[in-house]
Amino acid sequence: MEEVEEVEEVPDRSAEELVAVLHVVHCDNSRLQYYAEQPSGGRVSIMPLTPFVYEFFLFNSLYQVDWAASNEKKKLVFHSEDDFNEVKKQRAFLSFIKPYAKESPAELYRAFEPLLHIERTEGDWTRVTPDPRISISRGEKFFRDILKLQVLLEQCTMPSDIPTNKNTFEILKECTHFIYLVRNNIFHGSKSLGEVSDPNQKRRIEVYDLFLKGLTSLFFLAKGKDAAACDFVPCPISSSSLPTPNSAEVLDQSLILSAIAKRFMKVGDSRLVARFTKIISPPNIDICPGKKSSLFYPSAGRDFITPILLGLPYCTQFYFFERSNSKYQPEIAGILRHIEGVRIPTNTPRWEINGDRQCLDFEFNGISRRLHWVHADNTAILHEDIELKFYFHRGDSWGEGGSGQEWDSKLLPELIKLIPASSSCIYLTDGIPGGFETQYSTEKFDLNVPFIERGRAYYCGRLSPLANA
Numbered sequence: 001m002e003e004v005e006e007v008e009e010v011p012d013r014s015a016e017e018l019v020a021v022l023h024v025v026h027c028d029n030s031r032l033q034y035y036a037e038q039p040s041g042g043r044v045s046i047m048p049l050t051p052f053v054y055e056f057f058l059f060n061s062l063y064q065v066d067w068a069a070s071n072e073k074k075k076l077v078f079h080s081e082d083d084f085n086e087v088k089k090q091r092a093f094l095s096f097i098k099p100y101a102k103e104s105p106a107e108l109y110r111a112f113e114p115l116l117h118i119e120r121t122e123g124d125w126t127r128v129t130p131d132p133r134i135s136i137s138r139g140e141k142f143f144r145d146i147l148k149l150q151v152l153l154e155q156c157t158m159p160s161d162i163p164t165n166k167n168t169f170e171i172l173k174e175c176t177h178f179i180y181l182v183r184n185n186i187f188h189g190s191k192s193l194g195e196v197s198d199p200n201q202k203r204r205i206e207v208y209d210l211f212l213k214g215l216t217s218l219f220f221l222a223k224g225k226d227a228a229a230c231d232f233v234p235c236p237i238s239s240s241s242l243p244t245p246n247s248a249e250v251l252d253q254s255l256i257l258s259a260i261a262k263r264f265m266k267v268g269d270s271r272l273v274a275r276f277t278k279i280i281s282p283p284n285i286d287i288c289p290g291k292k293s294s295l296f297y298p299s300a301g302r303d304f305i306t307p308i309l310l311g312l313p314y315c316t317q318f319y320f321f322e323r324s325n326s327k328y329q330p331e332i333a334g335i336l337r338h339i340e341g342v343r344i345p346t347n348t349p350r351w352e353i354n355g356d357r358q359c360l361d362f363e364f365n366g367i368s369r370r371l372h373w374v375h376a377d378n379t380a381i382l383h384e385d386i387e388l389k390f391y392f393h394r395g396d397s398w399g400e401g402g403s404g405q406e407w408d409s410k411l412l413p414e415l416i417k418l419i420p421a422s423s424s425c426i427y428l429t430d431g432i433p434g435g436f437e438t439q440y441s442t443e444k445f446d447l448n449v450p451f452i453e454r455g456r457a458y459y460c461g462r463l464s465p466l467a468n469a
């Protein structure tokens, strides 16, 4: 008798393969900037419309699958087209991620955390352009629901505090349904494709996009992925972080992604700015910083944009010390000039070389500012004629190629001498190397961006020469 060869059954990996492919698309979609080339030359940003539309395609691919059945049968199982309309499929998708969220509330928080860092979704800008599928009141309800989600996130002391009760999932369900309706409404009120940027419409689309990315992120986290869009999608920076006379948005996602790509900003910085300014609110725009009011950043590299955003309400002079001196002229003017309130006179040379430093002049809220990129040892700051108003420090350990100088402890008494006796200086530092010495601190807060730059903690507060008197 002939022996029958036993054929080993090849496991069906179609479900995991689909998750893997869509996860790459999902991550790319939050890291990329999208532009449209114009026939006349030049290009316009098509953010945040394009990433939102792509994310919706991706969401659509995800909710066609019956994930519960796919897990059980260990192969890709799609919902039956006869029994499931789109809404029913979306509900099934939510039901699939719900047990994971209940088991791991911190991951639910993580997925929707970007919504915490944008403006509260209230006010005139939340009024949608109605169409046959969407009424004004439906739009108002969506933004009220997002506001409820923002409040739930705000109330958490720790990410795992977020409630995973019926109320939370009802909000997710309602918002998901609205997003589904809105996808056809998205071009209403636009003059052209490149101009889906009526400021209010743009802000609404940002909210749709961040919510949808929260939903898809939660799915990928539930499927065991280590990272998801929620960890790196930039959150626009608003005028509550950097007050300007005109606008509610001072730096949009596109510019933030540009700054990150050029290494002028770090991935989590838009959230760092939002968190910092919730703890230490910037002063009213009528308060003008003096001519010597300065920011100091030792071992700065080319990490320019975040300290500038944070320091603008307090400083006119920005000292970035960076020992290494190349002929490189960082192209930050192109980013700075798009910050609401910034003006760079076009006839001014961009970077001016002045001894050991390169300087760049610009205006913010009508006041002259100067950026000094000083190519000298950090300690040379102690000989500058300045009034220290903002101290920013990170990424300066030996291991990172930094100075290893202990600015937050040993050198702090020297730094304090730069603060006028009757005044104080705001700080934001990672306290590395050497730890952060609280002796001169009148206020100290721990400031973590839990799911980004894991392991890096920040401290912020105020330094005062009198604190130790």
Ligand SMILES: C[S@@+](CC[C@H](N)C(=O)[O-])C[C@H]1O[C@@H](n2cnc3c(N)ncnc32)[C@H](O)[C@@H]1O
Pocket: 298, 299, 300, 301, 302, 303, 321, 322, 323, 324, 376, 377, 378, 379, 394, 395, 396, 400, 401, 402, 403, 404
């Ligand atoms: C790891 S990089 C970090 C740059 C920036 N802090 C960041 O987080 O992106 C450290 C930088 O410190 C500079 N540096 C090291 N020792 C220094 C010193 N004594 N004075 C000024 N710059 C220094 C190095 O050239 C390097 O560019």
